[in-house]
Amino acid sequence: MAVATKYVDREIPQISLLNFPQRIDEIAAAICNAAETVGFFAVKDHGLSEDEVQSMFTVSEAFFSLPDSKKATVPWSPQNVGWEKMSQVRPSTGEADTKESYQLQFGENMENLWIGDDDVPDFKKKSLEFMHRIQGISENIMLCLARGLGFEDDYFTKYHDVARPDSQSTLRLLHYYETPKTNDGIIRHRAGAHVDWGFLTLLFQRTGQSGLEICPGREAVTEHALGDAWTKVEFEPGVIVCNIGDLLMSWSDDRFKSTYHRVKAPCEEGDYFGERYSIAFFNQPVKDAIIQGPNKKYPVVTGEEFTRAAMNRNFGILKEKLAAKEKEKELREAKLATSAAQVQAAA
Numbered sequence: 001m002a003v004a005t006k007y008v009d010r011e012i013p014q015i016s017l018l019n020f021p022q023r024i025d026e027i028a029a030a031i032c033n034a035a036e037t038v039g040f041f042a043v044k045d046h047g048l049s050e051d052e053v054q055s056m057f058t059v060s061e062a063f064f065s066l067p068d069s070k071k072a073t074v075p076w077s078p079q080n081v082g083w084e085k086m087s088q089v090r091p092s093t094g095e096a097d098t099k100e101s102y103q104l105q106f107g108e109n110m111e112n113l114w115i116g117d118d119d120v121p122d123f124k125k126k127s128l129e130f131m132h133r134i135q136g137i138s139e140n141i142m143l144c145l146a147r148g149l150g151f152e153d154d155y156f157t158k159y160h161d162v163a164r165p166d167s168q169s170t171l172r173l174l175h176y177y178e179t180p181k182t183n184d185g186i187i188r189h190r191a192g193a194h195v196d197w198g199f200l201t202l203l204f205q206r207t208g209q210s211g212l213e214i215c216p217g218r219e220a221v222t223e224h225a226l227g228d229a230w231t232k233v234e235f236e237p238g239v240i241v242c243n244i245g246d247l248l249m250s251w252s253d254d255r256f257k258s259t260y261h262r263v264k265a266p267c268e269e270g271d272y273f274g275e276r277y278s279i280a281f282f283n284q285p286v287k288d289a290i291i292q293g294p295n296k297k298y299p300v301v302t303g304e305e306f307t308r309a310a311m312n313r314n315f316g317i318l319k320e321k322l323a324a325k326e327k328e329k330e331l332r333e334a335k336l337a338t339s340a341a342q343v344q345a346a347a
């Protein structure tokens with residue numbers, strides 16, 4: 001018989017960004033306190049309207065309602081962009097999440113990977129507008145985090161400059177499939193337990209489409225203290241849920257915590273089994289960023305090295321599959337070329 005999930009109440013602070021320029025120190029203290037303890041916090045009064053958020057969800061739904069053959073024209077690539085379906089195997093579960101996602105960036109990695117206006121009108125324009133709006137909010141939070149760590153105010157923002165062609169910050173549109181209510185013993189993971197590997201994540205969800213849960217308890221990036229008690233993160237309109245990623249954890253010498261979270265595989269009374277949309281914005285540094293905490297706890301890495309290592313950890317299986325497919329194609333082409341040569345020789 002399935003064991004009921006153990007839940008525990010933890011406070012996820014809600015922090016108002018109202019009158020940001022006048023209240024920076026107060027806001028920075030609240031954000032850094034949350035980053036040091038629970039690793040998750042919500043921001044409100046950030047200037048982004050509910051209409052803007054819902055319009056982006058509408059754009060996202062329009063994309064996901066295209067046939068798979070169309071979405072496959074903008075496939076996932078190891079630059080961490082593009083569309084994937086049922087293919088992200090989380091190290092914690094060893095199984096693929098039952099979802100599809102489309103990842104978008106500001107710069108050169110997106111070449112040929114934007115879905116065209118014929119398929120979703122103004123997709124690129126609307127997505128970039130939304131991404132710039134979230135970037136603005138992220139920059140305010142980054143200023144607070146820099147102050148808290150004793151860096152110059154622009155220290156993190158200059159390494160997350162999305163005007164640079166090699167910018168790696170990513171908007172991820174997510175679509176989780178409806179989960180059947182059966183007792184067949186199969187666990188249909190939505191997003192298996194994981195920590196985000198980037199700097200800072202901003203999350204948007206639709207009211208009622210619950211499922212996000214967190215499990216704090218990590219003391220160092222090198223430790224994977226995955227506990228067994230979860231806390232549900234409930235969404236309300238107007239809030240953006242933010243969480244610290246591994247990169248900021250190591251960049252802060254483990255002072256700020258990257259927290260385990262998941263979108264629960266629905267299996268118990270009260271879980272949400274329906275189709276679910278969410279949007280995540282991952283702040284990721286430019287490739288030549290020099291990453292090291294104020295106390296130099298970890299060796300220096302560049303943004304590019306950090307991303308490559310994280311991709312291998314998190315998308316290794318998907319990358320291997322792509323490489324195997326590529327190899328198969330090469331072999332098929334080589335075989336075709338050989339038989340064509342034989343036919344010619346015989347003629």
Ligand SMILES: O=C(O)CCC(=O)C(=O)O
Nearest residue numbers: 174191196212263278280
């Ligand atoms: O869909 C969600 O609510 C969370 C997604 C997430 O944690 C991720 O993509 O890293």
Ligand SMILES: [Fe+2]
Nearest residue numbers: 194195196261
């Ligand atoms: Fe995540």
